[in-house]
Amino acid sequence: MIEFRGVTKRFDDGTIAVNGLDLVVEAGTITVFVGPSGCGKTTSLRMVNRMIDPTEGTVLVDGKDVLTVDPPKLRLGIGYVIQQAGLFPHRTVLDNVATVPLLSGWSKAKARSRAAELLELVGLPAELGKRYPVQLSGGQQQRVGVARALAADPPVLLMDEPFSAVDPVVREGLQDELLRLQAELDKTIVFVTHDIDEAVRIGEKVAVFREGGILAQYAPPAELLVRPADDFVASFVGKDRGYRSLSFVDASGVEVLPAETVRAPAASGGWQLLVDAERRPQGWSGPDGTVVPGGSLYEQGGAIRGALDAALSSPSGLGVVVDTDGRFAGVVEAHQVLDVIESHRG
Amino acid sequence: MGDIAKYLGDAGTRSALLTMLLDHIYLSLVPLVISVVLAVVLGLACHRFRWVNTVLVSVSNVLYTIPSLALFVIIPAVIGTSVLAPVNVVIALTLYTTTLLVRPVAEALAAVPDHVRAAATAMGFRPWRRFLTVELPLAVPVLAAGVRVGSVSNISLVSVGALIGTGGLGVLFTDGFRQRYLAPIIVGIVLTMVLALVVDLILVVLRNALTPWTKAGRS
Ligand SMILES: Nc1ncnc2c1ncn2[C@@H]1O[C@H](COP(=O)(O)OP(=O)(O)O)[C@@H](O)[C@H]1O
Ligand SMILES: [Mg+2]
Numbered sequence: 204m205i206e207f208r209g210v211t212k213r214f215d216d217g218t219i220a221v222n223g224l225d226l227v228v229e230a231g232t233i234t235v236f237v238g239p240s241g242c243g244k245t246t247s248l249r250m251v252n253r254m255i256d257p258t259e260g261t262v263l264v265d266g267k268d269v270l271t272v273d274p275p276k277l278r279l280g281i282g283y284v285i286q287q288a289g290l291f292p293h294r295t296v297l298d299n300v301a302t303v304p305l306l307s308g309w310s311k312a313k314a315r316s317r318a319a320e321l322l323e324l325v326g327l328p329a330e331l332g333k334r335y336p337v338q339l340s341g342g343q344q345q346r347v348g349v350a351r352a353l354a355a356d357p358p359v360l361l362m363d364e365p366f367s368a369v370d371p372v373v374r375e376g377l378q379d380e381l382l383r384l385q386a387e388l389d390k391t392i393v394f395v396t397h398d399i400d401e402a403v404r405i406g407e408k409v410a411v412f413r414e415g416g417i418l419a420q421y422a423p424p425a426e427l428l429v430r431p432a433d434d435f436v437a438s439f440v441g442k443d444r445g446y447r448s449l450s451f452v453d454a455s456g457v458e459v460l461p462a463e464t465v466r467a468p469a470a471s472g473g474w475q476l477l478v479d480a481e482r483r484p485q486g487w488s489g490p491d492g493t494v495v496p497g498g499s500l501y502e503q504g505g506a507i508r509g510a511l512d513a514a515l516s517s518p519s520g521l522g523v524v525v526d527t528d529g530r531f532a533g534v535v536e537a538h539q540v541l542d543v544i545e546s547h548r549g
Numbered sequence: 550m551g552d553i554a555k556y557l558g559d560a561g562t563r564s565a566l567l568t569m570l571l572d573h574i575y576l577s578l579v580p581l582v583i584s585v586v587l588a589v590v591l592g593l594a595c596h597r598f599r600w601v602n603t604v605l606v607s608v609s610n611v612l613y614t615i616p617s618l619a620l621f622v623i624i625p626a627v628i629g630t631s632v633l634a635p636v637n638v639v640i641a642l643t644l645y646t647t648t649l650l651v652r653p654v655a656e657a658l659a660a661v662p663d664h665v666r667a668a669a670t671a672m673g674f675r676p677w678r679r680f681l682t683v684e685l686p687l688a689v690p691v692l693a694a695g696v697r698v699g700s701v702s703n704i705s706l707v708s709v710g711a712l713i714g715t716g717g718l719g720v721l722f723t724d725g726f727r728q729r730y731l732a733p734i735i736v737g738i739v740l741t742m743v744l745a746l747v748v749d750l751i752l753v754v755l756r757n758a759l760t761p762w763t764k765a766g767r768s
Contacts, residue, residue, distance in 0.1 A: 289668025
């Protein structure tokens with residue numbers, strides 16, 4: 204657990220980078236600090252591993268005031284990943300990853316074999332270990348940065364815009380990878396980004412910062428999108444938040460209706476769902492018996508955004524609902540879905 | 550040619566040449582080694598403290614305006630050594646080479662990317678360890694380039710020292726001119742050049758061994 208208690212950072216030139224920050228980062232969660240550039244995210248992060256010390260207030264890691272710990276010792280237990288990866292250009296990838304274990308006094312052989320394990324964990328082929336950082340792509344360098352930060356198995360991981368410099372497609376892959384790793388490793392992660400989409404995607408809790416180093420809102424992503432605390436947060440999370448927020452509203456209020464299904468198309472004057480022998484939807488049979496491909500399917504129990512997508516993309520106007528095995532479970536009507544969404548907003 | 554063969558045919562001459570060569574190596578390379586150490590220390594100081602940089606720039610500008618021969622003569626006056634002592638040459642060349650190396654070293658240290666330095670700090674490196682294992686190795690390519698220039702310039706400047714009688718291959722030139730005898734002069738030139746080339750070759754091999762990563766970028 205990481206705790207900020209009344210933390211203020213005033214730099215020598217008078218800049219107040221962080222102003223009265225009170226915040227608790229729960230152990231074993233990914234907490235995201237998000238906000239426009241210059242609002243004190245990096246400064247807040249660096250006060251955890253004492254690369255910056257607060258002017259006022261206390262930062263505690265596992266209940267211990269960090270100011271009472273010798274910085275190099277403190278840092279051995281806190282992984283750190285930064286935007287440009289910060290890899291050592293003069294060391295091989297394997298030796299880069301082995302850095303912290305070596306600093307912690309492990310033998311060279313043990314540190315290297317641990318480093319090899321880590322490369323595998325972050326999905327890099329073992330041969331890359333012999334290369335130098337310049338020989339890797341940006342995305343690979345970031346993976347090495349993550350592997351290096353995790354090498355000595357620190358309970359806490361600080362990540363400062365780790366994926367901002369890679370292109371969007373690679374970035375999504377890295378985000379997924381991080382979520383997969385976290386499911387396995389259960390670290391306490393503080394992740395800094397200026398990208399609200401990234402924040403919402405990976406954060407279990409999100410702290411929105413505003414200019415002047417003030418915490419504007421600290422909440423789970425769904426709450427942030429559905430109930431922004433003020434105009435600043437509302438405009439920061441963006442105009443399409445209405446639609447995006449649907450990812451977090453559950454669809455239990457939407458009634459799932461029965462509907463006619465057929466095994467072969469027939470001109471019946473109405474829309475009938477075509478299913479196979481396993482009752483998996485195959486498309487729609489139109490009023491004149493022509494086969495029309497179906498829209499997206501909505502899996503029962505998912506967020507309401509999926510139900511709306513299913514209803515709006517269906518040629519019959521009825522969203523197809525399936526169970527977890529992909530078998531037909533019923534249909535939803537678009538107007539019903541919209542009613543539920545409306546009632547949620549109100 | 551016959552002259553040179555006759556000159557080299559004498560065993561006494563050959564052993565004298567060997568002594569001169571060894572003196573020359575000693576007088577040019579000892580200052581080089583001392584300078585590398587000094588330049589790293591001063592370069593670090595320049596990099597950390599602005600005022601050291603300012604002072605060193607003025608000192609080195611003044612130093613370079615003094616001709617080498619004059620420096621060889623001024624030093625004994627300043628530190629009280631005998632005018633003919635080889636240590637004067639060692640000190641003078643150390644001064645020259647250090648001033649040559651300090652600035653590039655300071656610049657190379659400044660060129661270490663901030664994110665690399667920040668990452669090292671964040672991983673728990675103490676400042677000295679970070680300097681010795683991260684910042685200094687990254688400055689080696691620049692340092693090596695300076696050392697190669699320094700070695701060539703030292704090897705040629707040691708010959709100037711012979712004018713005030715401090716030994717080394719320069720003695721061949723002073724003797725040759727005095728006796729109007731060409732052979733020792735030619736032998737002196739050839740030996741000086743060969744020495745400079747061999748030392749340079751060794752430095753290149755050393756640099757390549759220390760900086761395998763610089764080749765990786767080009768492949
Ligand atoms: N060493 C420093 N000295 C003075 N001002 C600083 C220093 N570091 C950061 N700042 C200022 O503090 C504010 C917050 O910076 P930072 O924490 O880096 O913001 P963010 O990471 O959110 O972009 C900015 O206005 C920045 O200019
Ligand atoms: Mg920042």
